[in-house]
Amino acid sequence: MSKKVLSLLPALAGLAVVVACGGGDGGGETPAPSSAAPSAAPAATAATGSGVIAGTISYVNGDPDAAIKMGADPVCQGMHPEAAYTEKVVTEGGGLANTFVYVKSGLSGSYEAPAEKALLNQLGCQYTPHVSGIMVGQTLVIKNSDPTLHNVHALPKKNAEFNQGQPFQDMELEKSFDVAEVMVPFKCDVHPWMASYMGVMDHPFFAVSGADGSFSIGGLPAGDYELEAWHEEFGARSLNVSVASDGTAEANFDFSPTV
Numbered sequence: 001m002s003k004k005v006l007s008l009l010p011a012l013a014g015l016a017v018v019v020a021c022g023g024g025d026g027g028g029e030t031p032a033p034s035s036a037a038p039s040a041a042p043a044a045t046a047a048t049g050s051g052v053i054a055g056t057i058s059y060v061n062g063d064p065d066a067a068i069k070m071g072a073d074p075v076c077q078g079m080h081p082e083a084a085y086t087e088k089v090v091t092e093g094g095g096l097a098n099t100f101v102y103v104k105s106g107l108s109g110s111y112e113a114p115a116e117k118a119l120l121n122q123l124g125c126q127y128t129p130h131v132s133g134i135m136v137g138q139t140l141v142i143k144n145s146d147p148t149l150h151n152v153h154a155l156p157k158k159n160a161e162f163n164q165g166q167p168f169q170d171m172e173l174e175k176s177f178d179v180a181e182v183m184v185p186f187k188c189d190v191h192p193w194m195a196s197y198m199g200v201m202d203h204p205f206f207a208v209s210g211a212d213g214s215f216s217i218g219g220l221p222a223g224d225y226e227l228e229a230w231h232e233e234f235g236a237r238s239l240n241v242s243v244a245s246d247g248t249a250e251a252n253f254d255f256s257p258t259v
């Protein structure tokens with residue numbers, strides 16, 4: 001899913017993540033035109049380009065994902081006639097999903113948050129998406145799609161913590177984050193198995209690996225970047241990538257267990 005969406009929208013990786021998250025209720029907002037006087041030229045307009053960083057997160061011969069027991073809430077259990085899993089270690093063909101990949105350094109200037117809203121959904125007593133990214137100042141819609149109580153509890157270190165119950169199906173609330181932070185954990189105070197992780201970025205150059213481990217970050221200006229890949233079980237790793245204008249730089253990470 002993510003691979004397809006990301007490849008369709010290489011220019012704005014941040015938007016691609018939002019779309020991949022099923023944020024179908026985004027949009028609808030027209031960015032307000034700037035009323036700045038012509039003489040007030042922006043001091044640090046952030047650059048974009050057509051460079052791409054693409055690669056794969058590998059995970060071979062590791063432990064599989066673990067099943068969740070939802071018996072504490074019969075409503076949750078009833079929505080999962082088959083087993084539900086933590087979504088921590090999602091693999092397909094040697095690739096690792098749910099890895100947050102982002103440009104850690106090498107950019108300059110200030111990037112504006114998109115008008116599109118990001119969505120964190122509580123569906124089947126799990127967070128969807130499990131891992132995602134959002135920009136500073138971008139609106140996050142947190143929705144309860146389940147006919148049971150959820151209590152979303154964000155546990156950032158740099159941003160403001162919040163903790164809010166959503167007792168009824170289809171309830172929504174909106175939040176945003178003030179500063180960049182990798183990663184902001186979310187948990188549910190009702191269902192201890194629920195977890196989600198969100199990278200808050202001050203630029204749009206991030207992606208989440210798809211089921212096959214692939215990722216693509218587009219729209220980059222030419223330059224030398226530090227790229228980091230973060231995974232909730234395996235930690236963070238970084239490497240340096242040089243991106244040429246119009247070029248695609250390959251960057252691969254391997255989170256396979258060492259023997």
Ligand SMILES: [Cu+2]
Nearest residue numbers: 150188190191
């Ligand atoms: Cu919950």
